[in-house]
Amino acid sequence: MSEAVTRIVTAPPGLLASLDPLLREWLPRQRWFAGKGRPVTGFTLVEATELLPSTAKLGLYHLLVRAHQPLVPGHSAPEQPGDCYQLLIGVREALPPRLAPALIGHVTSGPLAGRTVYEALHDPRPAELLLEALRTQARIGGLRFDRDPHQEIRAGLVPRLVTAEQSNSSVVYGDTFILKLMRRVVPGINPDLELPLALARVGCPKVPPPTAWMVADVGRSAASAAVTGPADFADEPYVLGVLQPFVQGAADGWELALRELAKGEDFVAEARDLGRATAEVHTALARALPTVTMGHLQLQRTVEGMIERLEAAVQAVPALRPYAPGLHSAFTALGDLAAEGRTWTAQRIHGDLHLGQCLRSPAGDWWLIDFEGEPVRPLAERRMPQPAMKDVAGMLRSFDYAARSVDPPQPDWARTCRAAYCSGYAEAADRDPRTDPVLLRAYETDKAIYEVVYEARHRPDWLPVPMAAVHRLASADPT
Ligand SMILES: Nc1ncnc2c1ncn2[C@@H]1O[C@H](COP(=O)(O)OP(=O)(O)O)[C@@H](O)[C@H]1O
Ligand SMILES: [Mg+2]
Structure with missing residues (x-):
């Protein structure tokens, strides 16, 4: 040996x-x-x-x-x-x-x-x-x-x-x-x-x-x-x-967002810069590592995974039951587009993007860190190309989380951040995430369902935060 x-x-x-x-x-x-x-x-x-x-x-x-x-x-x-x-x-x-x-x-x-x-x-x-x-x-x-x-x-x-x-x-x-x-x-x-x-x-x-x-x-x-x-x-x-x-004197995005919320300040300029930074990282990843076209079969597999997670979540958290058909439609809508022949590009992505994974230096530069992906998923899965929209959805959920973790919740604050983030992303990527609403809704829904299960299990007090998103995403026009 x-x-x-x-x-x-x-x-x-x-x-x-x-x-x-x-x-x-x-x-x-x-x-x-x-x-x-x-x-x-x-x-x-x-x-x-x-x-x-x-x-x-x-x-x-x-x-x-x-x-x-x-x-x-x-x-x-x-x-x-x-x-x-x-x-x-x-x-x-x-x-x-x-x-x-x-x-x-x-x-x-x-x-x-x-x-x-x-x-x-x-x-x-x-x-x-x-x-x-x-x-x-x-x-x-x-x-x-x-x-x-x-x-x-x-x-x-x-x-x-x-x-x-x-x-x-x-x-x-x-x-x-x-x-x-x-x-x-x-x-x-x-x-x-x-x-x-x-x-x-x-x-x-x-x-x-x-x-x-x-x-x-x-x-x-x-x-x-x-x-x-x-x-x-x-x-x-x-x-x-x-x-x-080490990025000296930096604060993470979550900390900064809560600080601005506490002061009653918006976070629009920061969110736009962060959208731009995310798009730059996505563009660079697509240049550095292989990309693939996701056809009907791969999309179908993605949709099936999302539906399986929804079904398990509904079993685990009864509060989801009334929303199940609406949430399900977010996934089948994506499956329908794939069946019609629509394809998407998949590439290596961050995989677990949220405000806590972003650092802002005192000079106002955003840095993205922690590319491990979702640690609970197997390594082979974390290293697979995926639509960059998954990261965008993660970040949009994070603005919503910040805005709803304060008392009283500030849904308008989140709405302006989310819009600014998408605008910033579009400026740097030549592709506005909002022009692909079916894919965005599917990934946001998948994330919100994960959050519901997590909060129900670990922090029941926080359950209303993702449930508000579930309420929005279950409707056919979740703007
Ligand atoms: N390059 C860096 N410069 C400054 N602080 C950093 C840097 N990388 C990580 N940190 C700090 O360490 C924390 C955890 O880093 P992260 O990579 O997200 O680890 P974990 O996998 O434990 O979440 C960050 O939230 C940030 O506060
Ligand atoms: Mg981290």
């Missing part, structure tokens, strides 16, 4: 077994843990690398662990191999008080018995080590650190962990770079690296160009093959982190 197909472990035997009881408690409490509501019943080690020896004052392990969870709560057998998570485990004799929030626990057995383990990203030394590895293009165990040779990384930048609620974890280095460490990882190229690299190649100034990145060459080990099955990507590296320039 060659090195490339073996599991790479440079950590002592018994390490995971000794951490197991602590991780079972700690992992489900992390905001980025994707398997909420189901207990963790065990772990499989996918990769382990000793970054600093645990015999020293400060030890450091990089781990990729697969958390096993029953598919349905209460059903323990058969145990399902679940998601794979990236962990950076610090090891110390005792934690200084400043690291108390990072505590994972005290190890009672195995190679680390008697030591304290903790989430190492809270600690400057491990964060410095990652930047240094990226800067010097290090290879450590199964970890590979690469960089763009044209961008300079200064040594010694001071790290700080971003404490905002995130689905991943980010470290800012001296206000110069930000390193995003993916938490739930899958083998295969992550669009959050792939798309910004492609955009940098064609010189798109609206997306921070990746400076360096970190991957794990895990190979098709017995462990990974058993859990990924025959998936095409099982042999591919895991993308673990991306370093990019």
Whole structure:
């Protein structure tokens, strides 16, 4: 067996077994843990690398662990191999008080018995080590650190962990770079690296160009093959982190929108600029990566997916029932156009565009970030070309969300933003999203249905926000 197909472990035997009881408690409490509501019943080690020896004052392990969870709560057998998570485990004799929030626990057995383990990203030394590895293009165990040779990384930048609620974890280095460490990882190229690299190649100034990145060459080990099955990507590296320039003094679009709403100000100029920026990114993506024509068959498949999601949502959220026929018509109208021979261009898109994925610099420039797509969807699906309208619909929904999250709701504020965004988009793309209302309505409806299910499950107080959109979109003329 060659090195490339073996599991790479440079950590002592018994390490995971000794951490197991602590991780079972700690992992489900992390905001980025994707398997909420189901207990963790065990772990499989996918990769382990000793970054600093645990015999020293400060030890450091990089781990990729697969958390096993029953598919349905209460059903323990058969145990399902679940998601794979990236962990950076610090090891110390005792934690200084400043690291108390990072505590994972005290190890009672195995190679680390008697030591304290903790989430190492809270600690400057491990964060410095990652930047240094990226800067010097290090290879450590199964970890590979690469960089763009044209961008300079200064040594010694001071790290700080971003404490905002995130689905991943980010470290800012001296206000110069930000390193995003993916938490739930899958083998295969992550669009959050792939798309910004492609955009940098064609010189798109609206997306921070990746400076360096970190991957794990895990190979098709017995462990990974058993859990990924025959998936095409099982042999591919895991993308673990991306370093990019930090946009200094920026605020995200959601924060800005709420600030303007609180002041009673409109957001028209900002929305128009954002429409323009979105169109520029779409144009650049279509130039950098292949586009395809979606014919009847592909459209039909898209429509079927939308209808399936609607049916599942109606089962899950009874409040949707009265709207079901109207919502259904949003999808069948698209299917009808496809049946008449209408085609659409599909291209690589952002995939999860909303105000929180846009940064505005103090100079007034918009930047689009976080090209991972919808993390719950399989990687192969996230990397498929789709109509750019999906992103437009996501952003239009986001204006509506902002305007309805305040008391009293400001539907007119949203209407003017949505119009300005489409105008800005049309200025830069030569294509106004409003001239394709059937496609727009279908994607907005699909998104609103997703939002209803999400809010019903997680934040029932917010349910009226997407329900207002459902009410509008279910009517045949949803202007
Ligand atoms: N290049 C950047 N410059 C400044 N801040 C950034 C940059 N990239 C990300 N951020 C900050 O980090 C947050 C999370 O980044 P994001 O890529 O959306 O991660 P996640 O996948 O966790 O949502 C953003 O909302 C923003 O506040
Ligand atoms: Mg994000």
